[in-house]
Amino acid sequence: MRFITHPGGCGGIRQDAESLAKLLAGYVNNPNVAGVTVLSLGCQNLQITTFKAALHAINPHLEKPVLIYEQQQMGTVDEMLSTIIKTSFSAIKEANTVRRKPAPLSKLRIGLECGGSDGFSGISANPTLGMVSDMLVALNGTAILAEFPELCGVEQELVNRCVHEDDAEKFLKLMKDFENSVINAGSGFDMNPSPGNIKDGLITDAMKSAGAAKKGGASPVEAVLDYGEYLSKPGLNLLCTPGNDVESTTALVGAGANLVLFTTGLGTPTGNPIAPVIKVASNTELADKMSDIIDIETGAVIRGEKTIQEMAEELLDFIIKVASGTVVTKAKLLGQHDFIPWKRGVSL
Numbered sequence: 001m002r003f004i005t006h007p008g009g010c011g012g013i014r015q016d017a018e019s020l021a022k023l024l025a026g027y028v029n030n031p032n033v034a035g036v037t038v039l040s041l042g043c044q045n046l047q048i049t050t051f052k053a054a055l056h057a058i059n060p061h062l063e064k065p066v067l068i069y070e071q072q073q074m075g076t077v078d079e080m081l082s083t084i085i086k087t088s089f090s091a092i093k094e095a096n097t098v099r100r101k102p103a104p105l106s107k108l109r110i111g112l113e114c115g116g117s118d119g120f121s122g123i124s125a126n127p128t129l130g131m132v133s134d135m136l137v138a139l140n141g142t143a144i145l146a147e148f149p150e151l152c153g154v155e156q157e158l159v160n161r162c163v164h165e166d167d168a169e170k171f172l173k174l175m176k177d178f179e180n181s182v183i184n185a186g187s188g189f190d191m192n193p194s195p196g197n198i199k200d201g202l203i204t205d206a207m208k209s210a211g212a213a214k215k216g217g218a219s220p221v222e223a224v225l226d227y228g229e230y231l232s233k234p235g236l237n238l239l240c241t242p243g244n245d246v247e248s249t250t251a252l253v254g255a256g257a258n259l260v261l262f263t264t265g266l267g268t269p270t271g272n273p274i275a276p277v278i279k280v281a282s283n284t285e286l287a288d289k290m291s292d293i294i295d296i297e298t299g300a301v302i303r304g305e306k307t308i309q310e311m312a313e314e315l316l317d318f319i320i321k322v323a324s325g326t327v328v329t330k331a332k333l334l335g336q337h338d339f340i341p342w343k344r345g346v347s348l
Helices: 014-029 048-058 077-095 125-138 155-161 165-184 195-199 205-216 245-254 284-289 308-324
Strands: 036-040 066-070 109-114 142-145 221-225 235-239 259-264 277-281
Touching (some): 014 048, 014 245, 036 048, 036 077, 048 066, 066 077, 109 125, 109 205, 109 245, 125 142, 125 205, 125 259, 125 308, 142 205, 155 205, 165 221, 245 259, 277 284, 277 308
Parallel strands (some): 109 142, 142 235, 259 277
């Protein structure tokens, strides 16, 4: 059982409420979720009807139990909680009867994420993810490349790989609209590299993007999704999210990723409430120093002891163990269940 809380739902513009509805609906529909209890105040911008409409748009034939409660219609807190606990635990008991069954690798939907990148990320960890992505895509699985500010400078390469022209146009429009919103706020994509990135050699957004894009491998781009849209095609998908680690990871899972690969060169402690987050270190020094958060490291590539292909095969084996439930990620062991929706608008 996981509790997912957020500060949204009210106080922002209506578009933010609609985006949050889509995100939450994506979490409900995610294959890692057996059922959900939704708590609503009642008067907020994100109305129950809006949430139900978003859920129906993703999956009109959803068979999972979705229990919804509105506090302003139920009376006292004690009365509300008593009802919620009774019905929810009954549903949880039923969910506990579900047993794990064999599934092909094509059922994997992998979110690709990087955070706290260093000068080695684009040489070892990210290309390893790219190779794993290509392997899964070849097996009719799905990989999702996000963090649009970290694709600034490599747009043409991704456009050339789009299978459909309308997706290429959609990608460029999302990138331009995103960049304009940042410029209107008095900044720009050139401010994306963090002090840690710059200190370790990633001094421009183009340099950072060249390494970040390697997570997507070399497969054709089958679909381009805006924030809040849900996966509908296997293969490599592009998803519009910010570069912020938790906001992007939150969005990847909301789009349908049932496992996230997260590369880091400097160290990033974060996880997700419903999807395993595998931390992949770009160098051995980080893996030794922050062994409590790193699941697997790719320093052998830098030392010339393993090829990208060999490292990718090792990572794929690890992914299968995590997906099978025989290995638990460090993020889960540490109880890192981070959830931050992206607020694109302003507060009112």
